[in-house]
Amino acid sequence: MPEIRRPAQSSLIAVAMVAVIVYGSLYPFVFRIPSDGVGPIATFLETWNERPGRGDFLANILLYLPFGFFFLLGSRRGPHFAGGLLLAVLAGALLSLSIELTQYYDEGRVTSATDFYANTFGTCLGGVAAIAVGGRFRFPYIGEVSAQPIPTLLLIAWLSYRLYPYVPTIDLHKYWNALKPIFLTPSLSLYDLFRQTAIWLALYALIEAIVRRRQSAWLALLFAVAVMSAKVLIVDTELRVAELAGAGLAFTIWLALLAIPARPRAAVAGVILCAYVVALRLEPFRFQSEGRAFGWVPFLSLMQGSLQINTLSFLEKFFLYGSTLYLLGDAVGRRLPTTIFIAVLLFATSWAECYLPGRSAEITDPVMVLIIASVFRLMPVTLRHDARADIEHY
Numbered sequence: 001m002p003e004i005r006r007p008a009q010s011s012l013i014a015v016a017m018v019a020v021i022v023y024g025s026l027y028p029f030v031f032r033i034p035s036d037g038v039g040p041i042a043t044f045l046e047t048w049n050e051r052p053g054r055g056d057f058l059a060n061i062l063l064y065l066p067f068g069f070f071f072l073l074g075s076r077r078g079p080h081f082a083g084g085l086l087l088a089v090l091a092g093a094l095l096s097l098s099i100e101l102t103q104y105y106d107e108g109r110v111t112s113a114t115d116f117y118a119n120t121f122g123t124c125l126g127g128v129a130a131i132a133v134g135g136r137f138r139f140p141y142i143g144e145v146s147a148q149p150i151p152t153l154l155l156i157a158w159l160s161y162r163l164y165p166y167v168p169t170i171d172l173h174k175y176w177n178a179l180k181p182i183f184l185t186p187s188l189s190l191y192d193l194f195r196q197t198a199i200w201l202a203l204y205a206l207i208e209a210i211v212r213r214r215q216s217a218w219l220a221l222l223f224a225v226a227v228m229s230a231k232v233l234i235v236d237t238e239l240r241v242a243e244l245a246g247a248g249l250a251f252t253i254w255l256a257l258l259a260i261p262a263r264p265r266a267a268v269a270g271v272i273l274c275a276y277v278v279a280l281r282l283e284p285f286r287f288q289s290e291g292r293a294f295g296w297v298p299f300l301s302l303m304q305g306s307l308q309i310n311t312l313s314f315l316e317k318f319f320l321y322g323s324t325l326y327l328l329g330d331a332v333g334r335r336l337p338t339t340i341f342i343a344v345l346l347f348a349t350s351w352a353e354c355y356l357p358g359r360s361a362e363i364t365d366p367v368m369v370l371i372i373a374s375v376f377r378l379m380p381v382t383l384r385h386d387a388r389a390d391i392e393h394y
Contacts, residue, residue, distance in 0.1 A: 196247065
C-alpha cells in the first residue's frame with residue numbers, strides 16, 4: 001500500500017472532495033430568486049447566533065473534514081505544517097461561505113451561519129489530523145486499483161447508477177422509509193433473487209480481480225455492508241429483501257468458489273451474469289405475433305428523453321455488458337471471441353425485442369459491447385497473483 005507523499009496526489013483528492021461538497025450542498029440545483037427575501041448576506045448574518053441541531057452540526061463537520069485533511073497534505077511545503085493549516089482553514093471557510101450564500105438561491109436549501117462555523121471547524125480538524133499523521137498517510141489498495149483499471153471502472157459504473165443521487169441525509173424519518181420495504185412489506189420472488197445474486201456475484205468477482213484471493217472475501221463483505229448502509233443514508237433510495245438476500249446468497253456462493261482456481265471462478269460468475277442479461281432483455285417473455293421495425297441508428301433512444309434516466313441506463317448497461325465481457329474473457333483466456341459472442345447474443349435479443357411490448361429494438365447494445373471491448377483493449381492489464389495461465393488479450 002503506497003504512501004501518499006507527493007502533494008499532487010493529495011491535491012487531486014482535495015479537488016475531488018470540493019466536487020463532492022458542491023454537489024451535496026446544492027443538489028438538486030433548482031435555482032430561483034426569492035421574491036420576498038432580504039438577500040443572501042443579510043440572511044447569513046441574521047443566523048449568526050442560531051443554535052444548530054446536534055446531528056446537522058456533526059454532519060457539516062464530517063463533510064469538510066476530509067477536505068481539510070487532503071488540502072493540507074497537498075499544500076504543505078517542507079516539514080512544517082503551520083502555514084498549510086492556516087491556508088486549509090481559510091480555503092475551507094471561503095468554500096463554505098460561497099456555498100452558504102449560493103444556497104440562498106437554491107430551492108429547498110437554507111443559508112445558515114452555523115453551517116459555516118461547522119464547516120470551518122471540520123476543515124480545521126481535518127488539517128490537525130493531517131499534522132498528526134505527519135504526511136505519512138497510507139491509502140489502502142491504491143496500488144491494486146491502479147494495476148487493475150478495468151474491474152475498478154466497472155465497479156465505479158455500478159456504484160454510479162446504483163447510489164444515485166449520491167446525497168446523504170441525517171433525517172431519521174428517511175432511514176425508516178428506506179427500511180420499510182424490509183420490515184413492513186417484505187417480498188421476494190425467485191426472479192428478483194436470481195437478479196440480485198447474479199449482480200452481487202459479479203461484483204465480488206470484480207473485487208477479487210483487484211485484490212488477492214485471500215483478501216477478497218472480507219473486502220466483498222465490507223463492500224456489501226457499505227453499499228447497504230449508503231442506500232439507507234442517501235435520499236430517494238431504499239433497501240429491499242431481494243437485495244439483502246441476493247447479496248448474502250452470492251457471498252455464500254463466492255466463499256465456495258474461492259476454493260477453485262481463478263478461471264473457473266470467473267466462468268461461473270460470468271455465465272450467471274450473462275444468463276441474467278438475456279433474461280433482462282427478454283422479460284416478460286410475452287412475444288407478439290407482429291414485430292416492430294428494427295432501429296439501425298446506434299444510441300438513438302439514449303439521445304432522446306430524460307438525460308438523467310438515459311445516463312443511468314448507460315451506466316447500468318456499461319456495467320452489465322462490460323462485466324460479462326471481462327469475466328467470460330478472463331475465463332476463456334481470449335477476449336476477441338468473447339466479444340463476438342456477446343455482440344451476437346445482444347443482437348439476437350435486440351431483434352427479439354421487436355416482438356416484445358414496450359421495448360426499443362435497435363442496434364445500440366451490440367455496438368456498445370464493441371465500444372466497451374475497444375476501451376478495455378486500451379487499458380493496461382496486470383495479471384492476478386493466483387492466475388493459473390497467461391491471459392491472451394485479443
